[in-house]
Amino acid sequence: MDNAILRRRRRELWTGLVVLLVLILLPLPIHDVYTRNLIIITLLFAGLAQAWNILGGYCGQISLGHALYFGVGGYVSSLLYVRLGIPPTLGMFAAGLVAGALALVVGWPCFRLSGHYYAIATVVVGEIGYLLFLNWDFVGGATGVYIPFNGDSWVTLQFRTQKLPYHYVALAFVAVTWLAAWVIEGSRWGFSWRAVKDDVVAARSLGVRIFRSKMAAAAISGFFTGVGGAIYAQYVGYIDPDSVLAGNFSILIALPAVLGGVGTLWGPIIGAALLTPLSELSRSYLGGSGSGVDLMLYGGIIVVVALARPQGLVSLLGPRRRKEVPDVRPA
Amino acid sequence: MTETLLQAAMSGLLMGLLYALVAAGLSLIFGLMDVVNFAHGEMMMLAMYATFVIWQATGLDPLLQIPIVAVVMFALGVAVYRGLIARALSVQFNTGMVQIFVTFGLAIFLRGAAQLVFGGEFKSITSSWLSGRTVHLAGIYLPLPQVAAGLVCLLAFAALLLISRTEFGRALEATREDRDAVALIGIDRDRIFALGWGLGAAAVGIAGVMLASFYYVSPNVGANFAVIAYVTVALGGFGSLAGALVAGLLIGEIEALTAVVLEPSLKQVGVFAVYLLVLMVRPRGLFGKL
Numbered sequence: 001m002d003n004a005i006l007r008r009r010r011r012e013l014w015t016g017l018v019v020l021l022v023l024i025l026l027p028l029p030i031h032d033v034y035t036r037n038l039i040i041i042t043l044l045f046a047g048l049a050q051a052w053n054i055l056g057g058y059c060g061q062i063s064l065g066h067a068l069y070f071g072v073g074g075y076v077s078s079l080l081y082v083r084l085g086i087p088p089t090l091g092m093f094a095a096g097l098v099a100g101a102l103a104l105v106v107g108w109p110c111f112r113l114s115g116h117y118y119a120i121a122t123v124v125v126g127e128i129g130y131l132l133f134l135n136w137d138f139v140g141g142a143t144g145v146y147i148p149f150n151g152d153s154w155v156t157l158q159f160r161t162q163k164l165p166y167h168y169v170a171l172a173f174v175a176v177t178w179l180a181a182w183v184i185e186g187s188r189w190g191f192s193w194r195a196v197k198d199d200v201v202a203a204r205s206l207g208v209r210i211f212r213s214k215m216a217a218a219a220i221s222g223f224f225t226g227v228g229g230a231i232y233a234q235y236v237g238y239i240d241p242d243s244v245l246a247g248n249f250s251i252l253i254a255l256p257a258v259l260g261g262v263g264t265l266w267g268p269i270i271g272a273a274l275l276t277p278l279s280e281l282s283r284s285y286l287g288g289s290g291s292g293v294d295l296m297l298y299g300g301i302i303v304v305v306a307l308a309r310p311q312g313l314v315s316l317l318g319p320r321r322r323k324e325v326p327d328v329r330p331a
Numbered sequence: 332m333t334e335t336l337l338q339a340a341m342s343g344l345l346m347g348l349l350y351a352l353v354a355a356g357l358s359l360i361f362g363l364m365d366v367v368n369f370a371h372g373e374m375m376m377l378a379m380y381a382t383f384v385i386w387q388a389t390g391l392d393p394l395l396q397i398p399i400v401a402v403v404m405f406a407l408g409v410a411v412y413r414g415l416i417a418r419a420l421s422v423q424f425n426t427g428m429v430q431i432f433v434t435f436g437l438a439i440f441l442r443g444a445a446q447l448v449f450g451g452e453f454k455s456i457t458s459s460w461l462s463g464r465t466v467h468l469a470g471i472y473l474p475l476p477q478v479a480a481g482l483v484c485l486l487a488f489a490a491l492l493l494i495s496r497t498e499f500g501r502a503l504e505a506t507r508e509d510r511d512a513v514a515l516i517g518i519d520r521d522r523i524f525a526l527g528w529g530l531g532a533a534a535v536g537i538a539g540v541m542l543a544s545f546y547y548v549s550p551n552v553g554a555n556f557a558v559i560a561y562v563t564v565a566l567g568g569f570g571s572l573a574g575a576l577v578a579g580l581l582i583g584e585i586e587a588l589t590a591v592v593l594e595p596s597l598k599q600v601g602v603f604a605v606y607l608l609v610l611m612v613r614p615r616g617l618f619g620k621l
Contacts, residue, residue: 310425
C-alpha cells in the first residue's frame, strides 16, 4: 500500500476516535428518556447497517434477508438466558456464531446465484425463517420469547430504570462493527471483496477465489448482525417473529447503508443518523393514528435520496473522500 | 382422500394462473430493462382498491371493470416509468441498488397512501354476479369467482403472448436483446420501456381485479403476493413469459398440496423449499436465458 492510502486510513481512524468521543459525551446533557431511546435505536441501526455493509457494500452481494440473522441472534441469546440461565454477555457471542454459521449455510446455495436471483433468494430464505419460527413451538411460536427482568446488571445487560448504560452497549456495538469495516478495508480480504463486487470475471482472472470471498463476507456480516439481534432483544425484553424476523426488517437493516453510501466506512452511520430518527419521529408524531402519512414520508425520502444521491449521503461530506469508480456496466 | 387432493389440485391450478399473470408483469419489465419492480405487489393492491371503489360507487361488476382498471393501471405503469424508473436508470453510481431501493421506497409510499385514503381495515366486495356460486365438476366443488379468475388470467396471458408476436412485441424483443442497437434502427428505447411498464402494470392490474372479486383488500395485501411473484419469476427464469406460466402453475399446485398434505400454515414453506431446490440445479430458473 502506498503512503497516501496509509495516511488516509490513519486519518479515518482518528476521525473515528473523535466521533466516538462525541458519542460518548452526547447522552450526558440529555435526560429526556424519549430522546435517549431514539439515540440508542439509531446506534443499533448504525451497527446493523455496518454489518450489512460488510457483505452488501464491500462484497456487493445485496442481501434482502438479513432479518434472519438478526432474529436468530435475538432468539439464541434470549433462549440461552431464559432456558439455561446463560447471561447475554456470553449469549451474544453464541448468537453471533450461530448467525454467522447460518449465513454460511444460506450462502452455500445462494452464492451460486447472481444479481437479482441472489437478492430474491435471500428474500425467500428470510421468509422461510420467519414462517418456521412462527410455527415452531420450542421457540414460542407466534407468542415469542419474553425475557424476565432480574434487576439492572451489566452481566445480563438489563437496565430498566436508566437508559444511559444501554447507550454505551449500543455504542460499543457501533464502534466494533466500524472497526471491523476499517480493518477489512485495509486487508487483503477487503481488496478481494471489492474486486468481486466490481467485476467477477476480472477478479477471478487475478486469482481471487470468488465463492470463498463471498462466504467469508457473509459469515462476518452474519456474525455482527446476530450480535446486534442479541443486543436488541436484551434492550426491548421481548421478541417474536413479527418484531425481529419479518421481511421489512431486512430492508430497515440495509437502507441506512444504501442511502448513506454502500461500501464506505461512514455511509451506514450517516444513513442511520438520518433515517432512524426520521422514521421513529414520523411514526410517533404522524403515525400514531395509523394514518399512513409516516409511511408516505419515509418512502418518499427513500426515493428522493436514492435518486438524488445514488452514491450515498456520505458523498456530501466534502472533497477529501476518494473518488469512486463509476459503474461501467453498459447503460 | 383422492377427492380432497383433486379439490386441492384444482384450486391450486386456478390460483397458479393468477400467480402466473402477476409474475408475467414483473418478468416482462425485468426482461426488458433488468429492473425488478419491488412495488409490483403494491400495484396489484392499488388495482384491487380501484376495483373495490368502483364497485362501491357504481355497483359495476368486477368482470366488467377489467378494461377500465387495466387502462388505469397501464397509465400508472407509464407514469411510474417516466417519473422514477427512467431517472433511476440514468444514475451514474450503484445503478442496481438504486433501482431496487427506488421501487422499495415507492412500495412503502403506496402502502402509506392506501392507509391514508382507505384506512387499515380489510375490505371486500360482498356481492357480484359470481359470488356465492360454485361449479360442480367430477365430484369436486369450485367457487365460480376463482374459476372466472383463472380463466381471465389465462386469457390475459394469451393476450400477452399475442402482443409479443406483433410488431411492437418484436420491438420489445429487440430492445431486450440490445438496448443500444435498437436506436440505430429507429426504435425509441424510452418509449418501448414506458410501454413495457404500462403492459406490466396492466397485467398485474387485471390479476388484481379478479383477486378482488373473492379476496379481501388491505394496504398490506400486496406484500404476500409480491413474495410469491418474485419466487415465480425467479423459478421460471427472469424475462421468460412461458417460464412465468409454468412456474406460476407449479407454485399454485405446490402451495395447495402442501396445505393439504402437511399443514395450511406451512404452504409457503413448501413453495420456497421447492424454489430453492430448483435454483440449486438451475440457477437461472426453469426457462432462464444466459
